[in-house]
Amino acid sequence: MNRLFTFKDISTYRSELMGWAILWIMMLHFTFTQIKPLGFLAQYGFAGVEIFMFVSGFGLYFSLDKDSNLLHFYKKRLLRIFPTYYILGIFASILLYNDSVVTYLFRYTTIGFWTGGVYGEWYIPSIVLLYLLAPLFKALYHKKLFIIIISVCCICLLASYYIIANEYITKGEPHFFLLYRVPAFIFGMACAYWIKNRISEKYYYFLLLAGIPFFILLFPHHHEIYNFKYFSLLFLLPLFILCFTIISRLITPINPLISSIGKASLEIYIIQGMFFHAILTGIIKIPAEYHDIISIFLIIISSVFGILFHWLVEKTRILRLF
Secondary structure: OOOOOOHHHHHHOHHHHHHHHHHHHHHHHHOOOOOHHHHHHHOOOOHHHHHHHHHHHHHHHHHHHHOOOHHHHHHHHHHHHHHHHHHHHHHHHHHHHOOOHHHHHHHHOOHHHHHOOOOOOOHHHHHHHHHHHHHHHHHHHHOOOHHHHHHHHHHHHHHHHHHHHOOOOOOOOHHHHHHOOHHHHHHHHHHHHHHHOOOOOHHHHHHHHHHHHHHHHHHHHHHOOOOHHHHHHHHHHHHHHHHHHHHHHHOHHHHHHHHHHHHOHHHHHHHHHHHHHHHHOOOOOOOHHHHHHHHHHHHHHHHHHHHHHHHHHHHHOHHHHO
16 A cells, blocks of 8 residues: 655655745735635745755755765756846846846845845845755765754754744844754755665654644744744644645646746746835735735746746756856
8 A cells, every 4th residue: 555655755746845835935925815715824834935945955965965076066056046046136136126236246146145235035045055055964964973963953943942032033034034944954854864775754753743742832922922933833844745745646637837836946936026025115016905816916927937937047058158
């Protein structure tokens, strides 16, 4: 009898996981006010970022396992992100930010994010840093230095809890968003390590069950301290991965579409971020009575443009120019 979930499902449905994640994130950004079920799901869409972090760690482990040449690894990763980031960033700088050349460079080289200057968003600078650290984490797994890996996760979680509990951050503090996602990235690498070494899924289920009490303890306090809402969702990451892989196994007819969205998730993320910024700054105004219809439209448009741009990059081999 086939099991409902195995580690190999993560590899099989990796693109689908990214597709569901970016759709969930867009639901959060554009929100829903009239369609109540979508509104309920949308408010937890920040957990889609945890899924991205997990999938990134998972994929990078195998990428390093196939080719340990760090120059090849960094070149491939950086070429996947920065040409797309730079090209789409030109449109954002002209249409949204009115950047000078210097400001544009600070924003899209990610220097501004790390120096307290201008930046476009927090996710891409954060994932670039994790790309740089991935070989180190891979080496720790290879040498079975699990105590160091566990210690890094515990330090990140405890530091995040301390920062939140003492309200040392504002609602939109970007660097904090990276801190508490590091364990998600490391967990993704752990699952890849377990697959490679044919280790039982029991460790996965242990983390899944262990995370639920932490979620139950933390989540109710988000009414008192806002960031507990998103921090608590991190402890449900194994459950989210399990659910979305099962959904992908059960709803196979739409997998090609979700997979296409997942493969273009970088482009979609950047494009939907432009719409999101335009809404926040009032450049785009959405009438209340048409809010949900326009939200669905923006999700569709962001996805279509993202898939088309991804196809254009792949078809014309733009990456070879950089």
